[in-house]
Amino acid sequence: MPEWDHVTDLLVIGSGGGLVGALRAAALGLDVVVAEKTDKIGGSTGMSGGIVWLPDNPLMKREGVPDSLDDARAYFDSVAGKAEECSPASSQARRETYLTAGNEMFDFLEDEGVRFVRCEGYSDYYSGARGVVGGHARSRSVEAVAFDTRELGEQAGLLRPPVAGDLTMYTYEAGYVSNLRTRKGMSVMARVMRRTIGGRLRGKKLVTNGAALIAHLLKALGNRGVPVWTETSLVELVVADGTVVGAVLNKGAPGDGKGGGRTLRIGVRGGVLLAAGGFSRNQRMRDEFAGDQPGQVAWTSANPGDTGEVLRLAMGIGAATDMMDEGWWMPSWLLADGTPSMTLSERCKPHSIIVDTHGNRYFNEAVAYQEAGQLMFAHEKKTGGALPSWLIIDSRHRSHYTFATAAPGMTPRTWIADGVMKKAATLDDLARQCGIDPVALARTVERFNGFAHTGVDEDFHRGEGDHERYQGDATHRPNACLGAIAKAPFYAVAMYPGDIGTNGGLLCDEAGRVLNTDGNVISGLYAAGNCTASVMGRKYLGAGATIGPSVIFSYVAAADAARRVAADASTSSPVNSEQ
Incomplete structure (x- = not known):
């Protein structure tokens, strides 16, 4: 077997929604490493509004806001189309996993200390539109509560700035604040200012939006002892007998004076989770897969690391893709x-x-x-x-x-x-x-x-x-x-x-396992987020329809990786466990 510099149970590539997978794996007793190629943590999730679309979620139940998964299924069919008419990425099995595992994930994150607020009024994007059934006018979306970055210590400097800038404003509040002529707009703005000024007077350094979600997850990962390696890029996926057994990483920027630029061979017992985003900032790939939608790098607001090399590496070992023309x-x-x-x-x-x-x-x-x-x-x-x-x-x-x-x-x-x-x-x-x-x-x-x-x-x-x-x-x-x-x-x-990103990419099953071009599972390889073809198909169902699939399928992938580790525990490991 290959010689490894380090062996872990789960290697997560990317530090956006994939952090949920890392946290879930750690909670299940797995050893986890997160590798982020840039010098900042959070990816496009950290730059975003940080919202997750979760039908019939626990906050709705607590606040007496009626909803049902049956309505959500009908809404999925009404907007995205019947599963059998869509990409395999939007199969019925993947939709069911999204809807059912999503609320399980929510409960897990709350147990880990992540707190959320419901986005009242931020309705589903097609709710009330002609021919659409099952939509929700009051919102199925949630976002992380404001976070005091002092709790992160030095790691606070690794966060990308929140969308709201210096204001402690939730993403769902922006729609109201955009119209200060209304009583509601003025009321929400006053609430934002009280929150912002109050936090400063108490010496807090509050962030909201995607920055808050990433900050909550970083704190939880720190409590679990999970390392996040920045400036660490994926160079190669190591395959043995058709199974991904490890990866080659480049850790640290050459010439940075910190001993950077080291090549590390990382063995994995449970697998590799790819959550590294798409290819919005790679014009060559955009041109190759554009079809009738020739997007341009000059027009994108995706994060600087959204350059597609991780997707290429997966394709290089036979991974199937779909909707590569979509964004x-x-x-x-x-x-x-x-x-x-x-x-x-x-x-x-x-x-x-x-x-x-x-x-x-x-x-x-x-x-x-x-x-x-x-x-x-x-x-x-x-x-x-x-x-x-x-x-x-x-x-x-x-x-x-x-x-x-x-x-x-x-x-x-x-x-x-x-x-x-x-x-x-x-x-x-x-x-x-x-x-x-x-x-x-x-x-x-x-x-x-x-x-x-x-x-x-x-x-x-x-x-x-x-x-x-x-x-x-x-x-x-x-x-x-x-x-x-x-x-x-x-x-x-x-x-x-x-x-704000591409939404075509690797085809995965309902467990987040990457499929090959023959439709079979590539053992040991998982993916979630914008490097995958979205479960939403070619539609944006509501606020949080990008982050939702990223965090939910990272969550279920971690559980599957834990099952692999447990199954192999009493037999020979797929990698040499010597450090």
Whole structure:
């Protein structure tokens, strides 16, 4: 057998949702090592809102919010399609595991000290939409409570900054805060400020969002004695007799003065769990697998380590893949330095519209962001003029609502000076600046304004879904998402189908085991998160539909690895246990 520098039960590659798998394995008595290639911990999970989509979850039960797994199954079928019609990644067995193991995982994490809050009002993304059944308007999503990073000691410096920045604001609160004109918006903002200022006065260093989730998990892992090796990348998966028995790692950055750059051969008794994200920042892979959805590295908001080499290594030993053309699309505009700025509530609020360069509206601007990106790509293929499209707003939108980092009525002069946001006294002049057909734009706006007056979008049904209204303006009548484009000055930004990660990748079974191209299990190899083809298929069911599969399938993979270790305990180990 190979000579090993270190032997462990479970090796976890990546430090986002895979940390749940590491924690579960440790709780089951396994020896665990986590390897993270960057100098920060958390991956895209740490950079995200940190939400987990969990139907009929324990918090709902405690708070008397009705739900059922049968409704969730119906919702899955209604939005993602019947399992038999979808990718094998969205098989009925994997859906059932997601729904049932998810709440078991929740209970486990609470036992380990991770605390959650329910995201009241952050409805399923298709709840209330035409033809959809089983959706939940009050939210099936949860996120970690604010965490005082002082509890992590020196490890606090390894966290990626939270989405909310210096504010102690939960992700689900952002939808309310984006509309400070409402009583609810002002009430939530006041609560955020009390939490933020109160924490500072008590000397706390609070983080929320994905940073809070990762911080909770790091503390729990520390309590279990699980090491997390940063700047440690996967170089090779070691296979013997068709089983993954170890891995080769490169630990430490060469020339860092800390003895870095060492090659380590790690033997595993239970397996290797790949939870290292996808390939959003690898243009070569994006081009190879693009299909009809040619995403660009320049448009992504995924974490810097999302470069796909782990996925390549798994494919190199025969792992099967699916949906490699798919991403978690996020309509975005580009700042002057090229940084993508994601648009969520901006395109759902009244007095906004999205058109192609021909001046035509072509989809419901308030639809779930993944589908919005898919529609942009589809329209580009069919007619052209969708890359970029243009988000156009009037002065009421700009004076009433936040736009990216800009408070209502306070548009940064640099946006206009740099040309990333166009401003004009007339729609005709705005069209000229954007290269849009002005005659067609005038016609489109006239029709749209009629819908705003009646409150019914006869073309694309904007504002009918619960989540669309949540992101809209509840005080605006007769439709929370529809308002006329009529009051000068007018503004526009070029919109691209950005993303927060890829969601195609390795095919896995319901235990998180990676399958080969013949449909058989690759023994000793597990995967979860954005390096896998998602159980959600090609739809984004609700807030937390990316992190949910990552943490849940990491959790079930750890349990399966523990079963392997137990089964092999009385027989010969697949690796040499000598250190």
